[in-house]
Amino acid sequence: MDIEKEKIEKLWNKEAYYQLIENAQGKGEESKFFINIIADIINKHNPTSILDVGCGEGGVISDLAQRTSGTRNFSGVDVAAIGIKRSKKKGVTNATFELYDGLTIPFSDGKFELAFSTFVFEHLTKPERVFAEMGRVTKQGGYILIACPNYGSPFFRSPCNKENKTVLLLKRLVKSFMPKFFFTESFCWEKVTPIILDKEDHIIDYDTTIEPNLVFFMKHIKTNPIYEIVEANSFWGNFTYGGVSRAKKIFLETMSFLGKHNFPFIKYYGPFFFILLKKV
Numbered sequence: 687m688d689i690e691k692e693k694i695e696k697l698w699n700k701e702a703y704y705q706l707i708e709n710a711q712g713k714g715e716e717s718k719f720f721i722n723i724i725a726d727i728i729n730k731h732n733p734t735s736i737l738d739v740g741c742g743e744g745g746v747i748s749d750l751a752q753r754t755s756g757t758r759n760f761s762g763v764d765v766a767a768i769g770i771k772r773s774k775k776k777g778v779t780n781a782t783f784e785l786y787d788g789l790t791i792p793f794s795d796g797k798f799e800l801a802f803s804t805f806v807f808e809h810l811t812k813p814e815r816v817f818a819e820m821g822r823v824t825k826q827g828g829y830i831l832i833a834c835p836n837y838g839s840p841f842f843r844s845p846c847n848k849e850n851k852t853v854l855l856l857k858r859l860v861k862s863f864m865p866k867f868f869f870t871e872s873f874c875w876e877k878v879t880p881i882i883l884d885k886e887d888h889i890i891d892y893d894t895t896i897e898p899n900l901v902f903f904m905k906h907i908k909t910n911p912i913y914e915i916v917e918a919n920s921f922w923g924n925f926t927y928g929g930v931s932r933a934k935k936i937f938l939e940t941m942s943f944l945g946k947h948n949f950p951f952i953k954y955y956g957p958f959f960f961i962l963l964k965k966v
């Protein structure tokens with residue numbers, strides 16, 4: 687195992703990390719926002735078998751089990767033993783939780799009608815592999831949902847990315863217009879070096895390993911005939927921009943205005959990466 691991966695796995699298994707996401711799950715408006723969206727999708731499409739990839743300590747499944755009606759079976763997988771242990775302790779009667787190696791989801795092909803993942807993809811070392819696995823375990827006609835920060839957007843970046851903001855913005859805008867054939871092999875997301883691997887004090891998203899980019903991902907999906915995009919959204923304007931300079935706030939509000947009015951590209955360059963796919 688390479689050193690970086692080993693360090694990341696150690697990070698997921700620290701008590702302090704789960705303390706942090708537990709607090710974020712209980713109060714974080716972003717987390718609640720996406721749980722509500724997933725609950726609506728479940729109530730609309732009515733999947734009976736549901737998988738949460740990177741379930742953490744089972745908070746999302748536990749909330750969804752309470753907020754959705756009907757008979758459903760939830761399964762959660764994660765690379766963190768401590769997360770799985772805590773998930774099991776939550777006592778959700780229609781859910782099972784399993785530790786896995788982060789690469790091969792321990793279920794047979796086509797087992798699930800919905801496979802979702804929230805706030806995990808920005809932490810992956812092999813996102814293409816995890817996505818392929820989500821596709822494999824999803825039934826034909828079933829759905830895949832991914833939500834995470836859109837850190838690969840020209841207008842955002844993870845706290846681990848210290849590149850000059852203007853250079854980053856220009857580089858990413860140019861990349862957005864590059865022809866499709868550049869994007870067939872991978873998602874074309876940029877890797878970053880997590881900055882808290884060795885520390886005990888965890889700060890959300892200082893553990894980012896890769897910067898998801900919704901536009902590149904959509905280009906990738908459009909080359910893949912087994913998936914249909916049901917919905918893609920970057921949620922411009924749903925959140926306020928705290929802790930940024932006045933100039934940046936005005937800039938983001940302008941982009942938000944354009945994004946909300948479906949301005950090409952900018953529409954998908956908001957703060958979040960949200961995609962719902964159907965396996966056809």
Ligand SMILES: C[S@@+](CC[C@H](N)C(=O)[O-])C[C@H]1O[C@@H](n2cnc3c(N)ncnc32)[C@H](O)[C@@H]1O
Nearest residue numbers: 698739740741742764765766769788804805806
């Ligand atoms: C920020 S937490 C998100 C937890 C939960 N999904 C939520 O929305 O609250 C990131 C989770 O991703 C998990 N993770 C990291 N690498 C993973 C992989 N390859 N496959 C599945 N989960 C992974 C971590 O163990 C951690 O529980």
